[in-house]
Amino acid sequence: MIKRHQQSTIPRVPVSLDVSLTGKCNLHCQYCFYADAMATLDDLPTDSWRAFFAEAGAVGVRRLTLSGGEVFTRSDLFTLVDSVIENGMRYSTLTNGTLISEVTVASFNAGKRRRRLDSIQVSIDGSSSAIHDLSRPPASFERALRGLRLLKANDLPVTARVTINRHNVHDLPNIARLLLDDIGLQSFSTNSADLFGSARCQGQNVLLSPEEWRIAVRTTAELARNYPGRITAAAGPLSFAEDAARIESALASGAAGLPGRGTLSACGGVFSKMAILHNGAIVPCNMLPTMVMGKIGFSPLDDVWLNGREINILRERYETPITSIAGCSDCRYAGFCTGGCPAVVYGLYGRLDAIDPGNCYKKYREESHVPL
Amino acid sequence: MKRYAVNPVVSLREEFEGALLYNPDTDDVVLINETGRLIWDAIATPQTLEEISAYLAANTDLNGLFPNPYGGGFAGSAAFSSAGLARIAADAAAFIESLPPDFMVEYD
Numbered sequence: 001m002i003k004r005h006q007q008s009t010i011p012r013v014p015v016s017l018d019v020s021l022t023g024k025c026n027l028h029c030q031y032c033f034y035a036d037a038m039a040t041l042d043d044l045p046t047d048s049w050r051a052f053f054a055e056a057g058a059v060g061v062r063r064l065t066l067s068g069g070e071v072f073t074r075s076d077l078f079t080l081v082d083s084v085i086e087n088g089m090r091y092s093t094l095t096n097g098t099l100i101s102e103v104t105v106a107s108f109n110a111g112k113r114r115r116r117l118d119s120i121q122v123s124i125d126g127s128s129s130a131i132h133d134l135s136r137p138p139a140s141f142e143r144a145l146r147g148l149r150l151l152k153a154n155d156l157p158v159t160a161r162v163t164i165n166r167h168n169v170h171d172l173p174n175i176a177r178l179l180l181d182d183i184g185l186q187s188f189s190t191n192s193a194d195l196f197g198s199a200r201c202q203g204q205n206v207l208l209s210p211e212e213w214r215i216a217v218r219t220t221a222e223l224a225r226n227y228p229g230r231i232t233a234a235a236g237p238l239s240f241a242e243d244a245a246r247i248e249s250a251l252a253s254g255a256a257g258l259p260g261r262g263t264l265s266a267c268g269g270v271f272s273k274m275a276i277l278h279n280g281a282i283v284p285c286n287m288l289p290t291m292v293m294g295k296i297g298f299s300p301l302d303d304v305w306l307n308g309r310e311i312n313i314l315r316e317r318y319e320t321p322i323t324s325i326a327g328c329s330d331c332r333y334a335g336f337c338t339g340g341c342p343a344v345v346y347g348l349y350g351r352l353d354a355i356d357p358g359n360c361y362k363k364y365r366e367e368s369h370v371p372l
Numbered sequence: 373m374k375r376y377a378v379n380p381v382v383s384l385r386e387e388f389e390g391a392l393l394y395n396p397d398t399d400d401v402v403l404i405n406e407t408g409r410l411i412w413d414a415i416a417t418p419q420t421l422e423e424i425s426a427y428l429a430a431n432t433d434l435n436g437l438f439p440n441p442y443g444g445g446f447a448g449s450a451a452f453s454s455a456g457l458a459r460i461a462a463d464a465a466a467f468i469e470s471l472p473p474d475f476m477v478e479y480d
Contacts, residue, residue, distance in 0.1 A: 060383060
């Protein structure tokens, strides 16, 4: 149950929800986090989603991120989008881009759909088919790029996500040129392939080695300097580089820590959003699909948000000092640390009282004994 | 005389303290206190500033401008001083002035 002192930091209902409308995908990529056992679950029918969107709108959820699987495999997608709008919310979509056509563009332009659309994020993992398609099926690149260009040409709010992996880590400058200079996107975001979903089987092909991670950190930091404000990251190498710069700047000024850090505060997502899987399971984050707290249509959304056991356990991590974690008790950087992504931690160790070694600044400085 | 009403696309969400107005067309959010909440309730249908003030007077404890917890008018409402009513009208006008234009519909 939510603690009384948390009431000032947690809204009464989530601000936003990540909603996976389908587990189906027309591609089978090497590092998809939403693969593996997830694809065996059944999609909910249209009416179940519509009823849920009515509930979400009524309690005051403001925005939904619609994804999958591949969201454009749902033939009723725009019926569902209209339901989101009718219930007073905004939306964005995540897509591999390969199913976007002139019909899609026309559909986004109907009624209020465009007005309430925050972004359409297309996954681009290389500057050429030779690289992009190494982690995706053949011809994915040309189709994704066509979709991206089509959305841009029609002035829709398109952006791109580059998932940095072993195949594209040396192609990042070319990808930036393609997306920002050639296609003219305002910005794109980055993260990195992690040990979720299909990467659990294909990891040896796609996951960054420690040395490749360092290259990715250096390269993305340099690109971000060259394209100010146009390359972003909430996780992955660029996010780590930005964190490291903040830490080094704070250390230089004699600080022992940074505000809001020094505990397992992670990304803070559980204080503003949660996720719904395509079978209707309510989870704290779609990277934690086994932490089911309820099911839409059966469990009131606002009750799960405030009283869901798993999401409150994740919130309580915010009060766990980094120095209480095994191996971190004497870390001189503990006051700067957030512990990284709890989903990565849970995937690696099957528990939550640990730090994400990929986000360990001490390890990056080659002082840590945290295993990869 | 000008009348004010809520823009029907704007939703109100109760929070632990006060409430939050959200316009999904513009993505704007406004936090309001309990008095703001009362005004928002008052303009569910088009109302003049005088009508809004009267609604507030009927639902407010003028001593602290806190909403009457029992709802509706309360026993002393007929005895409000003109100074108190003027303060309510000024508060209502200030609240309406502070809202982004897309949050309300105005009728002349």
